Amino acid sequence: MQSADSCVLIVAPIGRDALNACEVLVADGINASICTDIPEMCARAQNGVGALLVAQEALADQSMACVSELLRQQPPWSDLALVLLTSGGDATRAGAELLRELGDRCAITILERPLRRVTLVSALRSALRGRKRQCQVRDLLEQRESMLQELQKRAESLEKSQEELLHAKDIISKHASQLEITVRERTAKLKETNAQLEAFSYSISHDMRGPLRAMQQYSTLLLEEEQDKLSPDGKDFLTRISRAAGRLDRLIQDVLLYSRAAQEEIQLAEVDLGKLVHEIIHQYPGFQPPKVSINIDEPLEAVVAHEASLTQCISNLLSNAVKFVPPGKQPEVRVHTQRTNGTVRIWIEDNGIGIAPKNHHRIFNIFERVHSPEQYDGTGIGLSIVKKTVERMGGDVGLESALGKGTRFWIDLPASKHS
Ligand code: ADP
Numbered sequence: 001m002q003s004a005d006s007c008v009l010i011v012a013p014i015g016r017d018a019l020n021a022c023e024v025l026v027a028d029g030i031n032a033s034i035c036t037d038i039p040e041m042c043a044r045a046q047n048g049v050g051a052l053l054v055a056q057e058a059l060a061d062q063s064m065a066c067v068s069e070l071l072r073q074q075p076p077w078s079d080l081a082l083v084l085l086t087s088g089g090d091a092t093r094a095g096a097e098l099l100r101e102l103g104d105r106c107a108i109t110i111l112e113r114p115l116r117r118v119t120l121v122s123a124l125r126s127a128l129r130g131r132k133r134q135c136q137v138r139d140l141l142e143q144r145e146s147m148l149q150e151l152q153k154r155a156e157s158l159e160k161s162q163e164e165l166l167h168a169k170d171i172i173s174k175h176a177s178q179l180e181i182t183v184r185e186r187t188a189k190l191k192e193t194n195a196q197l198e199a200f201s202y203s204i205s206h207d208m209r210g211p212l213r214a215m216q217q218y219s220t221l222l223l224e225e226e227q228d229k230l231s232p233d234g235k236d237f238l239t240r241i242s243r244a245a246g247r248l249d250r251l252i253q254d255v256l257l258y259s260r261a262a263q264e265e266i267q268l269a270e271v272d273l274g275k276l277v278h279e280i281i282h283q284y285p286g287f288q289p290p291k292v293s294i295n296i297d298e299p300l301e302a303v304v305a306h307e308a309s310l311t312q313c314i315s316n317l318l319s320n321a322v323k324f325v326p327p328g329k330q331p332e333v334r335v336h337t338q339r340t341n342g343t344v345r346i347w348i349e350d351n352g353i354g355i356a357p358k359n360h361h362r363i364f365n366i367f368e369r370v371h372s373p374e375q376y377d378g379t380g381i382g383l384s385i386v387k388k389t390v391e392r393m394g395g396d397v398g399l400e401s402a403l404g405k406g407t408r409f410w411i412d413l414p415a416s417k418h419s
Helices: 017-027 038-045 061-072 090-102 117-225 232-263 273-283 307-323 382-392
Strands: 007-011 031-034 051-055 081-086 107-112 269-271 293-296 303-305 332-340 343-350 396-401 407-414
Touching (some): 017 031, 017 117, 038 051, 038 061, 051 117, 061 090, 081 117, 107 117, 117 232, 232 382, 269 307, 273 293, 273 307, 303 307, 303 407, 307 343, 307 407, 382 396, 382 407
Parallel strands (some): 007 031, 007 051, 051 081, 293 332
Antiparallel strands (some): 396 407
């Protein structure tokens, strides 16, 4: 079906002009149609038109107003072609007047009769070509309009999403601050409860030591001063009481040390590690040769630590290193340091019984022991003190070991800036 935009509407009310023109155009493949008068042409043109072919005599006053209205209603992209057939002389002058009147609203071409076929066809062909371009512009404009509308819709929905997002963000940030307050309150409460518990266990442990020491001292006194009156069983019972009291006393001492490690104020400072290790070895008879051999790879790197806490840690690790050896074997311990960037790793290595990898983590928990007290004396608190204290000093602790292969404990601490 041919489009209205490519149709030539013809109005030539007198004679055979309209019929002839229509025949010529149709014969040339142009879509042309005859209208009886100007009002009919204007009405049909409302539905789309390619060009107008009008005989001048059809343009009476009323018809002029009709054409003028049609042109006035044309959209901005339209430059409708109006081909005017005149008869020369006055008629042509009237055509020129028409040109002045409507020329800026449409593309007027004036053709004088008698008309050659080729002139008519070429004039309307070029008019239709122009119309085709205008229609292309119209389509592009429509496309642009629909794209703009789509864009507008997207922009609006984007704006809406952004508003929703801001609203959600607002809600989340309100929840977050509420959560922060709750966490802060709960943490403060927990800290308070924890401190109360620690203080309570500290005072209980402390108060238990008095009666315990009395038990220990009186049983020793009885054993020494009343031994003639005691039966062998009586002596055995008293010895057991004394030993049990001693063990309980050590346990309480260690628990006290642990709660002190957890509570004590810690001030970090430069510590001369070499001097500290030498003093520990010197003060403790269990670390002296020839019973044990402790070798230090001098010099030891200085560290940043809390001196009293670090003394406790090194003493605990050295005590374990000389304790956990097979019976009859001389403990050999090596102490050395290794500096990497801003950290010093302190190594304490022994030639003892070693620890199976599955127990490496658990031995740092309080009261965890791999060996029974019958095999090796102890309370299971020493390493938990080491861990707690080292972490409070901003360091870390770990070990490398396998059963029967000795153990290498390490402590990482910040290196001194002055060494
Ligand atoms: P304690 O020495 O009083 O038993 P610790 O907390 O110091 O308690 O150690 C926990 C457990 O870790 C020990 O009972 C022992 O089984 C194991 N352990 C610690 N140090 C060594 C070591 N150097 N060699 C072998 N086993 C060790």
